Amino acid sequence: MTAQLDPRGDVAVLVPAAGAGVRLGPGAPKALRLLAGEPLLVHAVRRIAAAPSVHTIVVAAPATEVEAVRAMLAPAAPVTVVPGGAERQASVAAALAAVPAGPEIVLVHDAARALTPPHLVESVAAAVRDGHDAVIPVLPVVDTIKEVDATERVLGTVDRSALRSVQTPQGFRRSVLVAAHRSAGDALTDDAGLVEKQGIAVTCVPGSELALKITRPFDLALAEHLLTTGA
Ligand code: CTP
Numbered sequence: 001m002t003a004q005l006d007p008r009g010d011v012a013v014l015v016p017a018a019g020a021g022v023r024l025g026p027g028a029p030k031a032l033r034l035l036a037g038e039p040l041l042v043h044a045v046r047r048i049a050a051a052p053s054v055h056t057i058v059v060a061a062p063a064t065e066v067e068a069v070r071a072m073l074a075p076a077a078p079v080t081v082v083p084g085g086a087e088r089q090a091s092v093a094a095a096l097a098a099v100p101a102g103p104e105i106v107l108v109h110d111a112a113r114a115l116t117p118p119h120l121v122e123s124v125a126a127a128v129r130d131g132h133d134a135v136i137p138v139l140p141v142v143d144t145i146k147e148v149d150a151t152e153r154v155l156g157t158v159d160r161s162a163l164r165s166v167q168t169p170q171g172f173r174r175s176v177l178v179a180a181h182r183s184a185g186d187a188l189t190d191d192a193g194l195v196e197k198q199g200i201a202v203t204c205v206p207g208s209e210l211a212l213k214i215t216r217p218f219d220l221a222l223a224e225h226l227l228t229t230g231a
Pocket residue numbers: 015016017018019020021022023024030031060084085086087088089091092110111112113213214215
């Protein structure tokens with residue numbers, strides 16, 4: 001059944017989904033690869049649409065797959081689909097340009113984090129609503145981290161307690177994200193990085209292990225397992 005989005009919601013979610021998935025190995029663009037018989041993007045969009053504050057979802061699809069993605073997502077939720085760009089940042093910018101007037105909170109969420117629970121969408125949005133300009137979900141770093149030189153010689157051990165592993169959705173006051181993208185220079189892998197460059201404070205909220213980014217074949221296998229255990 002197609003989910004209904006809330007016309008009184010205050011959140012737009014941008015879903016960059018135009019990447020190739022090189023690290024996953026040969027095959028279709030990553031967002032279209034199957035996880036338990038359905039494309040990663042369908043899993044991701046269905047969970048976003050289940051978050052009660054969501055008013056609009058805009059997907060940036062691989063340019064050659066826009067029509068296919070529209071058809072694929074139609075049964076899951078009402079979404080706008082635009083062609084993505086060569087870099088993630090360009091895909092996010094294309095999706096941002098397609099957000100209608102209304103939502104003043106904008107979240108950016110990787111299609112590759114297909115099992116992200118709706119409550120994480122809500123908690124990031126709530127922190128922006130509470131007055132934070134930029135919000136990122138994070139997890140503590142569990143491994144010991146070493147800094148090395150070009151010959152793999154260890155230079156030192158980094159203080160892990162001060163490090164965080166960053167997920168999506170990342171949430172922003174709309175005007176903050178628009179300004180950050182307008183003045184963006186070098187392509188970065190995350191949107192909070194653009195906002196940091198503007199000197200704007202970025203706030204952390206607890207992330208979720210289910211928001212893992214499916215990057216390599218191991219992650220896909222792990223996601224399949226998580227689905228069989230109820231994710
Ligand atoms: N993405 C995008 N447009 C791009 C590149 C990436 O919309 N030009 C999206 C991906 O589809 C993904 C998210 O950004 O949902 C995070 O990127 P990543 O995990 O690196 O995915 P890919 O770029 O597809 O994977 P790889 O780097 O292994 O090719």
